[in-house]
Amino acid sequence: MSTILAVDTSCDACSIALLKDGQVYAEFIQAPRQHSQRLLPMIDALLKKHSVDLSDLDAIAYGRGPGSFTGLRICLSVVQGLAFSVDLPVIPVSTLHTMAVGAVNTGLAKDQDLILVALDARMEEVYWSLYRLQDGQAVPVTEEFVCSPSDVPGHGDLGFVAAQNLIKVGAGCHYPALEGIDAASEIRELLPRAEHMLGLAQYALKEGQVHMAENSQPVYLRDSVAWKKRQRIR
């Protein structure tokens, strides 16, 4: 039975969870601009509370994004340091996928329902993706996007879904274009939580989808912010 630590600081919260002997132990605090101060002490306390040494872990899962750039890097930097120190593999887990799992866990979705997950990417854009509930699992239907909210409703996979077969989650749903998409229910305040990463992480570990800490990266989605290039004269 695997022992896994999961960490996410992609939004305002510090969220960590430990899988040990099939039990899940989680800690969650709102910590805007306090991630780096709070994260390691939280991890230390959780591991100690459940008598787990870092080296007892089989892997560390990290919320790889999308999300706040700085938040993603604080999470990964801490995870890189921890994993590298005792040679643990790391597992990147999508924050959007994690939220889809969170949505499934609310029990609001029925089998074959679609789950639209959207985070506010600021600059008038959203990070979003679509999942289908299939045999209790949130299965990705589309890739992950960053785009203007107005481009979401027109996406092909959303076109033919009936309102009663769709649920919407995440803070990105506040944009009018997403508000306009009819759905059976909406949970705007749903956040990526580390305990919802553990199932995905366990599966990835079983499938060998792990990385060495030194090869792990965030997924920013937004890779081409309009940084202004310099014009040379000659």
Next chain:
Amino acid sequence: MRVLGIETSCDETGIALYDSEKGLLGHSLFSQIAVHSEYGGVVPELASRDHVRKTLPLINEVLASSGLTKQDIDAVAYTSGPGLVGALMVGACIGRALAYGWNVPAVGVHHMEGHLLAPMLEDTPPEFPFVALLVSGGHTQLVQVDGIGHYSLLGESLDDAAGEAFDKAAKMLDLDYPGGPQVARLAEQGNPERFTFPRPMVDRPGLDFSFSGLKTFTLNTVAEHALEDGLPDDQTCADIACAFQEAVVDTLVIKCRRALQQTGFKTLVIAGGVSANTRLRERLEAALAKIGAKVFYARHEFCTDNGAMIAYAGCQRLLAGQTEELGVSVTPRWPLDTLEPLDDQAAPESNS
């Protein structure tokens, strides 16, 4: 004590291993210059992204090159300020988490203390007390140094830092980022007699600097001699670079001499990127010889950002018992003279 040093305050990822008994064991640097030069300056977001990519691979590299393993590390030092917040955060979080995982102490290092102590890594290190001229991309300061952490600010730039002035002049002359070395290279072909640029604030008492007037003067001179494309001919560009460099160097030399006179010290340490400037080194050596004083500086690669200076400075603070809590915080703005003084002021031993 073997200390792993991590520097990620700006656009270089620097890693080093320093041993309090054996000295520097290994170091490695990844410079992001190629990334940022396209943009004409550091793009903070891109800098942070590169630090996450490079820090661990560089640690592997330094361990391998020094024939050591992770278990050989007794402590971790990382730059915790001043610098770009997102960039600092990466090195600090990795460093603190590594120390936690290894169950060894960690310490956050002041980047400018790192620069200031970098000459201690040379075969003949300076002895306390001394006057330090910190001249880098973000700082131009004269500091009285009575020991590690015993810093009193004697003077500083009221506007642009010297390195920043070099970088801006370089831009005006259509040179690559970072501009310091480029301006210096071009200046070698310049005729020093052609232009005379102002020496800001030298006729005023005190030890403060100002480089923004010089910047304007440079801009005006470029504009005056500009051809159709907005740039003077190549020789004129070289002459301007030369006049600019002379003006900066002259100003720095005059203030350093004044600081030594004021303190009565006979030792000057220059540190930070601009201390790599050959003309500055030559002129200071000549000027100080006349007053029986001596100038010390780090080898070229330790003038600009590097991990070795952080490992060294961190080691001194760790030996004095300083450590960091588990919560990580970085300090993007952090005056040097607010650092905790270390009691132990033993003169540094020779490293040779």
